[in-house]
Amino acid sequence: MSLTVSHISKQYGDFTALHDLSFELAKPGVYALLGTNGAGKATAIRIILGMLSKNSGEVLWKGKPLSPVSERVGYLAEERGLYPRYRVMEQLVYFGELKGMKKPQIYEAIDYWFDRLSLNEYREKKAEQLSKGNQQKIQLVAALISDPELIILDEPLSGLDPVNADLFKSVINDEIAKNKFIIMSCHQMPIIEEFCSDIAILHHGNAVLQGNLNEIKKSYGRVNLSVKCDGNVIPLASECGLTPVEVTPDRIDFKIKSEQQAKELLKKIVASDMPLVRYELREPSLHEIFVENIEKADNAAKEVSA
Amino acid sequence: MSTYGWKKVFKFTFVQTGKSKAFIISTIVICVLVLGLSLLIGVMPLLTSSGSGSVSQGDTLAAKKVYFIDNSGITSAEEYKQSIEQLGLQFESRDASELESLTETVNGSTECMLITVSAGEESIKIYGARPKDGSVSKDEADGILNLISGCFSTLRLEKMGLDEQQVANALAPVSTSTSVAGEEEENMAVSVIKMVVPMVSSLVLFILIFAYGQMVAQSIAQEKTSRVMELLLTSVRPLAVIIGKILAMGALSLMQFLMFIAAGVVGGVVSMPIVSSAGTAVAQSGVFNEMANAIGKVFSGFSPVAIVAVLVVFLIGFIFYALIAGLVGASVSRMEDLNAAMQPYAIIGVVGFYLAYFPTTMAGIGEGPNTMAIISYYLPFSSPFALPSAILTGSLSIVEALIAILVLAVVTVLTAILVARVYEQIIFHNGNRLKISDILGLARNK
Numbered sequence: 001m002s003l004t005v006s007h008i009s010k011q012y013g014d015f016t017a018l019h020d021l022s023f024e025l026a027k028p029g030v031y032a033l034l035g036t037n038g039a040g041k042a043t044a045i046r047i048i049l050g051m052l053s054k055n056s057g058e059v060l061w062k063g064k065p066l067s068p069v070s071e072r073v074g075y076l077a078e079e080r081g082l083y084p085r086y087r088v089m090e091q092l093v094y095f096g097e098l099k100g101m102k103k104p105q106i107y108e109a110i111d112y113w114f115d116r117l118s119l120n121e122y123r124e125k126k127a128e129q130l131s132k133g134n135q136q137k138i139q140l141v142a143a144l145i146s147d148p149e150l151i152i153l154d155e156p157l158s159g160l161d162p163v164n165a166d167l168f169k170s171v172i173n174d175e176i177a178k179n180k181f182i183i184m185s186c187h188q189m190p191i192i193e194e195f196c197s198d199i200a201i202l203h204h205g206n207a208v209l210q211g212n213l214n215e216i217k218k219s220y221g222r223v224n225l226s227v228k229c230d231g232n233v234i235p236l237a238s239e240c241g242l243t244p245v246e247v248t249p250d251r252i253d254f255k256i257k258s259e260q261q262a263k264e265l266l267k268k269i270v271a272s273d274m275p276l277v278r279y280e281l282r283e284p285s286l287h288e289i290f291v292e293n294i295e296k297a298d299n300a301a302k303e304v305s306a
Numbered sequence: 307m308s309t310y311g312w313k314k315v316f317k318f319t320f321v322q323t324g325k326s327k328a329f330i331i332s333t334i335v336i337c338v339l340v341l342g343l344s345l346l347i348g349v350m351p352l353l354t355s356s357g358s359g360s361v362s363q364g365d366t367l368a369a370k371k372v373y374f375i376d377n378s379g380i381t382s383a384e385e386y387k388q389s390i391e392q393l394g395l396q397f398e399s400r401d402a403s404e405l406e407s408l409t410e411t412v413n414g415s416t417e418c419m420l421i422t423v424s425a426g427e428e429s430i431k432i433y434g435a436r437p438k439d440g441s442v443s444k445d446e447a448d449g450i451l452n453l454i455s456g457c458f459s460t461l462r463l464e465k466m467g468l469d470e471q472q473v474a475n476a477l478a479p480v481s482t483s484t485s486v487a488g489e490e491e492e493n494m495a496v497s498v499i500k501m502v503v504p505m506v507s508s509l510v511l512f513i514l515i516f517a518y519g520q521m522v523a524q525s526i527a528q529e530k531t532s533r534v535m536e537l538l539l540t541s542v543r544p545l546a547v548i549i550g551k552i553l554a555m556g557a558l559s560l561m562q563f564l565m566f567i568a569a570g571v572v573g574g575v576v577s578m579p580i581v582s583s584a585g586t587a588v589a590q591s592g593v594f595n596e597m598a599n600a601i602g603k604v605f606s607g608f609s610p611v612a613i614v615a616v617l618v619v620f621l622i623g624f625i626f627y628a629l630i631a632g633l634v635g636a637s638v639s640r641m642e643d644l645n646a647a648m649q650p651y652a653i654i655g656v657v658g659f660y661l662a663y664f665p666t667t668m669a670g671i672g673e674g675p676n677t678m679a680i681i682s683y684y685l686p687f688s689s690p691f692a693l694p695s696a697i698l699t700g701s702l703s704i705v706e707a708l709i710a711i712l713v714l715a716v717v718t719v720l721t722a723i724l725v726a727r728v729y730e731q732i733i734f735h736n737g738n739r740l741k742i743s744d745i746l747g748l749a750r751n752k
Binding site (some may be wrong): 046049051052053062068069073075077079080081082083084085086090094097098099100139142143271 | 308310313314315318322326528529532533534535536537538539540541542543729731734
């Protein structure tokens with residue numbers, strides 16, 4: 001059982017919304033679609049969901065073209081949508097029925113999710129009477145009501161308070177534990193690092209970086225050095241050819257070209273008897289990888305146009 | 307293209323819209339109006355009968371006694387005695403010199419009348435005085451005078467030497483009418499009904515088809531702008547959403563239409579006993595029979611096949627307008643843009659309505675179908691409003707009606723194909739409102 005997205009493209013006249021995107025979820029897990037606004041994430045998601053026709057490529061689920069009409073697919077859209085004047089229960093029953101569920105199944109699922117997300121008091125309320133956070137919970141119930149094997153979460157935690165964000169995270173963890181195939185689009189990089197094994201960074205419709213997140217990080221090597229000393233470490237770093245990229249009361253960050261530079265600085269600190277509080281050599285964060293790749297793609301585009 | 311799930315969309319839309327306050331209130335208000343109007347129309351003959359002045363043997367009258375003075379020199383008071391007594395009234399012949407004292411007597415009484423017959427220079431005058439307190443109504447007094455007037459005409463002719471048959475011939479009413487050579491003449495009732503039926507029918511159909519079309523547009527625009535559409539489209543195709551929605555609105559529209567008709571029928575049925583129980587001559591005068599005959603004549607094309615044809619026209623017409631409205635609703639990204647986007651739809655609808663309204667109404671009262679009326683039967687924008695009354699009143703033959711329905715159906719299918727081609731792309735369009743040329747461009751590029 002797997003999801004294979006193969007060479008999908010979408011063109012609107014002369015405008016390319018998505019170009020030749022391919023990836024595969026061979027086993028259950030979370031795949032992240034990252035990108036700046038207008039990068040093509042929503043287009044990719046809509047094509048995967050079959051909402052939008054594609055100019056080329058295919059989306060296979062269990063080896064066959066994915067049809068959300070016949071397969072149960074859960075989707076939490078970035079821009080939330082509920083019927084404001086209809087009762088919450090009636091809407092969820094409708095969404096469940098559209099997924100091909102029978103009424104007893106729907107009520108059972110609603111009972112479970114309303115208990116899980118503490119929504120019981122809102123059963124007979126109209127959507128417009130609920131707070132934004134609670135509306136978001138109802139949206140999550142609508143996405144998961146049919147217990148789908150494939151789930152697409154577009155900005156699942158945006159706008160949530162810390163308590164509800166933790167609640168949503170626990171639900172996502174539960175779904176991961178149930179071996180679900182999840183595609184997540186999110187601008188909060190720590191969330192991606194917390195849940196996702198594989199990523200694709202999209203920019204202007206193109207995938208500028210793709211692969212396993214751990215391997216991508218390893219390929220960059222440990223290039224970030226954070227140091228904190230009881231004294232001025234910057235002159236010592238200069239002697240090693242290092243220039244600070246960020247100075248905070250807590251630490252000074254350097255970009256190193258090789259781990260040898262970091263070792264040299266450590267030797268100089270020890271030799272100078274300067275008390276060392278912190279010395280950390282680490283891989284780049286996803287945030288750094290994201291920004292670097294977007295800048296690289298922009299520069300390349302500028303060069304081409306020049 | 308899959309239409310799976312349209313029944314669920316239909317059911318949800320039907321139930322939710324049907325129980326909305328706007329639907330319930332509008333249905334109740336219009337039903338009450340229709341009920342009131344049909345009651346009013348039903349009792350109208352009773353109201354308009356006031357002053358018609360007609361009494362007959364067996365009527366219960368307030369007057370009990372009639373003083374009669376005849377100084378016409380043509381007839382004598384005694385000659386009227388039998389006719390007055392047949393009404394159950396006491397008859398007293400008096401001399402013209404008593405006129406003043408009798409006037410005072412009648413004025414102060416509660417159940418007496420004074421009738422005088424006199425000859426002027428150029429006319430005969432029959433005058434009736436009734437009590438001041440109004441115990442004898444003007445209607446009743448007029449009715450008695452009409453009877454005396456009839457008696458006078460008969461007596462005058464008999465005195466000229468005419469026998470009974472000649473008198474009857476001389477007094478036979480003269481009526482005038484015109485009709486197209488070779489065709490049956492039309493009376494006033496037929497003409498009025500022929501004018502009113504297309505007028506009311508096209509107006510009601512316009513309100514139902516056009517207003518519900520707008521509701522389809524509003525509903526789709528709301529789902530799009532509130533992003534509910536994205537959730538729906540993970541389960542069903544866009545075409546299923548629009549089909550379910552259009553049919554649900556069509557069913558609600560038809561249901562409301564039938565409720566209005568039911569209210570009208572109830573009003574008519576209720577008003578009939580009111581008129582009958584009034585016991586007036588109106589109830590017995592054949593007004594109802596005349597109306598029933600006129601309705602029967604006008605609805606000569608009325609048959610089960612015609613009813614089915616009308617329902618088919620209604621349904622196809624509704625789908626045609628709703629498809630356009632749905633497309634317009636899907637083309638906006640903000641609810642506030644909807645009114646501006648609906649302008650072309652409104653223009654098409656209003657032009658179609660007026661094209662159906664005036665020519666077909668004129669055709670109903672004129673010398674036959676006019677060119678504009680014929681065009682309105684075949685033009686898809688106007689035919690949903692014009693065809694039903696034309697079919698029911700027999701203005702179109704079966705073959706002509708079938709051709710008109712076929713034209714409407716073909717254009718509706720072509721519209722559905724266009725909508726199916728572009729709807730999926732339009733529904734995800736965000737940004738500036740799409741123009742008609744943009745939509746046609748999408749259809750070509752698909």
